[in-house]
Amino acid sequence: MIDFDLTEDQVAIRDMAARFAREVVRPAEIELDRMADPDEVFKSTIFRDTMRLAYQLGFHKMGIKEEHGGLGLDPVTRGLVWEELAAGGAGIAAGLLAASVAPAFLSVLAPHQTGLIEAYVRPFCEDTEAQHISAWGSSEPNIGSDGSNYHDPCVHHETTAVQSANGYTLQGAKSSFVSNGGIADLYLVFACMDSSKGICGSGVFLVPLGEGVTRGKALDKIGLRALNQAEVSFEAAQIPEDHMIMPSGDHYPMIHNAIKTVGNIGVGYLALGLLRAAYEEALSYAKERVQFGKPIVQHQAMSFRLFEAFQAIEAARGLLWKASWVLGNTGLGDLKMSAAARVFATNMAMKHTVEMVQILGGYGISKEYTLEKYMRDAKLLQIMDATNEIMTIKGAALL
Ligand SMILES: Cc1cc2nc3c(=O)[nH]c(=O)nc-3n(C[C@H](O)[C@H](O)[C@H](O)COP(=O)(O)OP(=O)(O)OC[C@H]3O[C@@H](n4cnc5c(N)ncnc54)[C@H](O)[C@@H]3O)c2cc1C
Structure with missing residues (x-):
């Protein structure tokens, strides 16, 4: 049965997210975007207060199972929320998405690890101060797209x-792109256990912040400036035996693809929300701005641009809802479907935010409006987690 009606609960949480996004996230994100020093952003009370409020509303634990303290929301309902949060600010939304990566991984893929669930998942869910933030580190200075290169035995995480006697010793560094890398207290780390197996020789480790774990400076970048990205390095970091939550081996592609599937859908919703916000702002401007004696929305060159953005938003949402629905119905989801949704949504966000800037003419490039910010933010989404080229290659291979 095909049905686009939302349930009362879905409408309620979507509207709560929309209000929070409009009243709290958007003004915070605009202010954070304008701070010159990226490290200041994450020390600021405005960032901490926004995260704290988001945690108090439960947005950090939407994907975690109810029996572990989370909200246990299905992927479509979560998507409704992510679209709204990203419409307020894609940087804050991206950080919130990434914040739950380690607890969500444990809750969904390692529910039998009851000790770890009690130690990390439940405290994360009970957190109302945004003190527990997680991050995942696969990419490294020399391993970018190669994180998905399962076939070349010479390529492995460094x-x-x-x-060791009581567990494992971690040594090395993850790239300066790790989302929440500089503010997390818990990391999901891909580390090489057997280099002869190439990238599949990596296991997955739960690494709490502590001795031997160093967080780097926040990356200075063109967009998503409210998303912390930083290197994290390990200097003889000692990890207890049970914190190796996935051994190396042939199942690596399955686990990596499952993470990518969820990641693709999340990145897609960030792009959708961001593009919708840009479109709404441009549409409202075009109805007000008068040139050649009429509102510019009545000039066909402008209205065609707006209609094309509207089509892109509707199409992206349709693909994302389907990918989310498949994920909710199949457990690990469908990588090909999620890649199609993500690549489309992020490419549309990039293409049409440029067009929305054009609708504002000179004002589009001015910081008086937020159009230029959406355009800068959109660029990062074509690269986040994996590039659109790599997701296209992976999707195409599954046809
Ligand atoms: C916003 C953002 C958030 C991120 N968050 C995280 C995170 O939380 N954790 C984490 O571990 N990493 C994270 N990353 C890193 C991200 O996963 C990498 O940037 C991405 O995988 C690409 O790696 P790279 O930057 O080293 O580019 P490279 O792999 O060096 O690629 C450079 C260019 O070559 C292209 N290319 C590479 N191989 C091929 C090929 N076989 N065929 C065709 N083209 C190819 C790429 O598409 C790209 O255009 C994040 C990145 C961004 C932008």
């Missing part, structure tokens, strides 16, 4: 995990 971060290593070596068995």
